[in-house]
Amino acid sequence: MAQAMKIAIVDDEQDMRQSISQWLALSGYDTETFASAEDALKVLGPEYPGIVISDIKMPGMDGIQLLKKLMGADSTLPVIMITGHGDVPMAVEAMRVGAFDFLEKPFNPDRMSELAKRASNARRLTLDNRALRRELSGGTQIMNKLIGASPVMERLREDILDLGQADGHVLIDGETGTGKTLVAHALHAVGSRAGKKFVLVSCAALEEDTLSKRLFGPMMPEDAQLPAIEEARGGTLVLEDVEALSDTLQARLLSVMNDQGTPAETRIIAISNLQEAGKTSEDVLRPDLFYRLAALRITMPPLRQRGEDILTLFTRLSEQFSEEYGCEAPQVSAQEAAQLLQAPWPGNVRQLINIAERAVLQSRRGSGTIASLLMSDHEEMQPVMTTEGKPLKEYVEAFERMLIDNTMRRHKGSIASVMDELCLPRRTLNEKMAKYGLQRSDYL
Template sequence: MAQAMKIAIVDDEQDMRQSISQWLALSGYDTETFGSAEDALKKLGPDYPGIVISDIKMPGMDGMQFLKKLMGNDSALPVIMITGHGDVPMAVEAMRVGAFDFLEKPFNPDRMNELAKKATLARRLTMDNRALRRELSDGGQLMKKLIGQSPVMERLREDILDLGQADGHVLIDGETGTGKTLVAHALHAVGSRAGKKFVLVSCGALEEEALSKRLFGPMLPEDTQLPAVEEARGGTLVLEDIEALSETLQARLLNVINEQGTPAETRIVAISNLQEAGRTSEDALRSDLFYRLAALRITVPPLRQRGEDILTLFTRLSEQFADEYGCEAPQVSAQEAAQLLQAPWPGNVRQLINVAERAVLQSRRGSGTIASLLMSDHDEMQPVMTTEGKPLKEYVEAFERMLIDNTMRRHKGSVASVMDELCLPRRTLNEKMAKYGLQRSDYL
């Protein structure tokens, strides 16, 4: 569940700051008070997880000086200024400097609550975006998102680490929903261009004229964004749905590549997402462009080839959704585990995410089955099975691994608790954990 946002209240009048604090605390906010701007600045850093409500007129450092200091540290920090009656010009100046809004004394508490709600929502969005940017620039964190111990996932991670260190252009292909854009982020984050520009353009989302301008310009006086080939200079330019480029735009892209020389100033990562049966990116692109982009190539495996990774992913996803919705994650039976392993997963990981979320929601209501969710994604006359069968031993081992993994996670690595719940002697549990690559330290 999301943690309550903080509200820092800064006012030299003790009664005023306590009154504001009590009122906001009743509305569920986590408040902290400061008697001076100087004291507040010791605590309010660039990533302060909340907002600030400050009086303008204070001894020592006044509210305007305080606001300028805060904006210098973090220009996205929402600051609500409290002004005296008739100080509207000062409030307008505060807004110009960067204040989120202002309250005029005597103020309506409901109005304060309304502003606090808007400001905290804005702050949460800023903090979430910053966390996402940090995550997308952290190669280690991105590689952890590529979950799985199947041979195809081990190979994928090795390919990312190898090609990330290379400097040529890359073509990423694979079925829809397999995580090709995540792979592109990981390639950038583990390579020598990490920390430089990462620019992503969805070629299939724009009409040709708009796409041409987004990629190559020209810039108009009112434009605030550089063309993508300029914006990404020195970094990585990712082109999703590369097959959507017209012949004309393919020729322009080829010219850009040829003008760069070797090594390339800007690395291009092309993502192919062809859906037509029997058609490939090689068919869709002019041959000279294809061979320039496909000098290095990664094919992201479909979910149905990832074996028991499916159960690992389902468990992680259902735990995340259960935490988000404030309920328990559904327990998967042996029959349901087999159904998850046998499903064809045409939508791949994206489909698995949807199924995990719906499983959590129906579990919270106390109704429904995983089989019904899988059937709802397909024609009811079609069996929820892959065309390739698996030996019974593989299904049993996959379920056993999931059960031990889930139980260790639930008991936070307590071997005694896991032994008790699963009725296993210590030696047997240790042998099975070693067999399935599970380590107690991962659960502590």
């Protein structure tokens, strides 16, 4: 459940402060009051987890002066100003300086609650976006989320680093559930725009008229957001399900791209997630738009092509879910490892996440098998059938690597404990760890 938004109430009149505070507290907000602008400034700053409601006329520093200082520190902080009856010039000045909105005395409490709700939603969006940008600003951190040692994943990471620096528009395509949005985040994080805006719009989630307004405007007066094209200016705009754009919106998008200079003022990353068999993004996008977007292109590898990455991912995911549910991670047998490697994975990583969570839940209950989970997802699949045959040696090595990796993690890098559990001499364990690229320092 989301934490209640804070509301700072600044007013020199005690009765007014208390009445506003009580009313908003009943609406579920966490309020704090200040008798002067000077007191409020000791608390309010760029990371304030809420909004501000302030009277304009106060002794000492008035509301307009407070507003200017707050806007100077954080222009996105929503500040609602309270003005006297008929004090239109004050209200106009407050809006010019950057106030979110204003209330005229005597005001309707319901009107205040509605403004507080809108302002709080806008603030939450701003803070969430900042937290996301901080998380993604270090390219290393997000690149570490692209787990896997398979050749296709090594190549994907190299492509991200190359294209991230190239700074042109990008088309990301591939099967559903392969992590296309994560790669869009990574491209932004490793490039020169890492500290700039990252705006994501799902084209398939909105009706055409709403999508047009969200992308290009004009926005309605009650909307706290800018059109996405403006909001992402200087940064990155990600268009999920770009194939859902109508011909009209494709033409508008192309026009915007043509109006930008080189390098583009706003980088566009288009994500194609076609579900129709036999069709590609080239089939549904107008050619001039397709070639503008696909000048730089990443096609995501399906999970079934990633070999033992499947076991590595399953291990990491099951550990995460076991921590979340407060239980032991399920132990994977050699037969189950083979079944995980052989599964066709039409849902790719997203499906693997689902299987890992369900495996942890059924392990907590002490019943069920991984095979049963795979069979429930694909009734037609036999437990040992595979879409791509592999030599027995590959299955054995993949299981051996997973077993050593799991045991090292469980014993937090204690070589003696791992040797004892797996009945391996020190030299043999060292050789196998070197063979599979496992380093003790990763488990400490």
